[in-house]
Amino acid sequence: MNATLSRDVLIRRLAAATRAMGLYTRGHPHIDRNVSALSDACAAWLQESPSLVIGFLDSEIVVDSAPVRQSGGTLTGLARTLARHNIDKISLFRGLTKDELRAALEIIAGRNGGPDGHDAVASRLGEAGVRHVTVGTISLEETEPQPPGIQGAIRVYDSAMRTAETFWETTRAGQPPDTQSARKAINGLAQVVTDDRPSLMALTTLKRHDAYTFTHMVNVSVITMAVARALGVEAGLVREFGLAALMHDIGKSQTPLEILNKPGKLSHDEVPIIKRHVVDGAELLWQLPDMPPLAAIVAFEHHLRQDRTGYPEAARPRRLNLCTMIVSLADVFDALRTHRPYRQALATDRVRAMLAEQNGTAFHPTLLKRFITVVGLFPVGSLVRLDTGVVGIVTHEHPEDVFRPQVKVILDAGGHRLDEPYLLNTWERDADGACAPAVTEAIDAEEVGLDPLTLL
Ligand SMILES: [Fe+2]
Ligand SMILES: [Fe+2]
Structure with missing residues (x-):
C-alpha cells in the first residue's frame, strides 16, 4: 500500500x-x-x-x-x-x-x-x-537537546541506566514495567549513536558503575545499535534492535539473587535455573503489549549460538535473526571485558582473541569481522601500550585502519606520569618515511592505576 x-x-x-x-x-x-x-x-x-x-x-x-x-x-x-x-x-x-x-x-x-x-x-x-x-x-523531554561531547553522552547513558534499573526492579516485583520510558531511553541512546558514536562507545568500555546488570543492559543495547547502524539497518529498526538488546537478559530478574550474584562457578543444579532466563524473558516480554515481538524473540534466542549448540535445547533447529546474532556478540563481548565478582575484566585484545576463537561456532564469521571493525580493536577511551613502552589513552580511531588510532600519551616508558601529555597519531610517518610508534596492546585501567574518564 x-x-x-x-x-x-x-x-x-x-x-x-x-x-x-x-x-x-x-x-x-x-x-x-x-x-x-x-x-x-x-x-x-x-x-x-x-x-x-x-x-x-x-x-x-x-x-x-x-x-x-x-x-x-x-x-x-x-x-x-x-x-x-x-x-x-x-x-x-x-x-x-x-x-x-x-x-x-x-x-x-x-x-x-x-x-x-x-x-x-x-x-x-x-x-x-x-x-x-x-x-x-x-513530552518535551523527548526532543531535549543534549550537550555535545562526552558530557552529553554521559547524561544520556546514565539516564538510560536508571531507566534500565527501574524496568528491572518493576519486573522483579511482578509489576507491569513502563515500556514507553524504555523506548525513550533507546531514542536518546540511538541519537547519540548517530551523532557521537565514539563518546558513547567509550562509555561502554569504561567502568564507571558497580551495577553490572544495568550497565550490561545499556552496553549491549549501545553496541548492538552501533553495529546495526554500520550494517545499514534502517533507523527505525535500529531502535527496535536497541530495545530488544536492552531487554535480552530481563528474564534474569526472575532468577534468585543468590544464584545471579554467586561468586564462582554455578553448581550442577544451579545451571538450569540460570538458563531459564531465556524462556522467562521471552514470556515476560511477549506479554507486554507495547513491546515489539522482536524483543521476546531475541531474549529467547540469545544463547542459542551460531551453530545452535546453545540453549534452550528444544529450540536448536531454528534460524537466528540478525538482531539475535548481533546481540549475542555484544553480550559476550561486554560480559568478557566487564568486572564480575569471579573474574577480572579482560583487556579488549584478549576479548578479541576469545571472540575469534569462537568464530563460526558461536558467531557468524562475516558478522564477527564487521563487529570487530565497528567496536574497534582499541575503542576511544581504552588504554594502550605502544611499542616504545609509553602508555596512553585512545582519543580517536582512524577511519580506515583500526590498528592505528590517535593516542594521548600519559605515562612514559618507565611508567611515570608525564607533566604534559601529548597527542600522537600512530598512522603518521616522519620525513624519512618511518612510522610513528605503533600500539602493541590494550591494557586494563587498574593495571596502571589510571581513570580513563578523567583523561579524555
Ligand atoms: Fe543471557
Ligand atoms: Fe547478557
Missing part, C-alpha cells in the same frame, strides 16, 4: 469512527461499519510495522513522523475530541483486535462519560482490558 495514501486513509477512518461513536447509539450498524474499516486499515499498517504512532501537534497530524494532508475540516472533530482529553499521541500496537479498537474508541470518544484528561483515559483503557492502544502526551 502506498504509505502516504494509507496515512490519509487511516486518519480519515479514525476520524469517521470517532464521529460515529459520538452520533450513534451503541451497536448501531454505522458504528460497526466504521470500526471495521478503521480496523482493516490499522491491520494493514501493523502488518508492516510493529507499532503506529499518531501525533497531534497544534494543527498538524502526524502518522509515524510524517504529516497527513487535511482537507475540508474532516479532522476537526477528532482533533477537538483529543484536545478535550489533552491527548496528543495515540499509539497502536500489533496484535490490536477490532473489539479492542471499538472499546478504545468508546472511551476516547467519551461515550462512557467519566473525567477528561489523558491520564483518566489511559486508566480507563487499562480497566477495559485494552492493551494494544495507548494514549499520552508528546
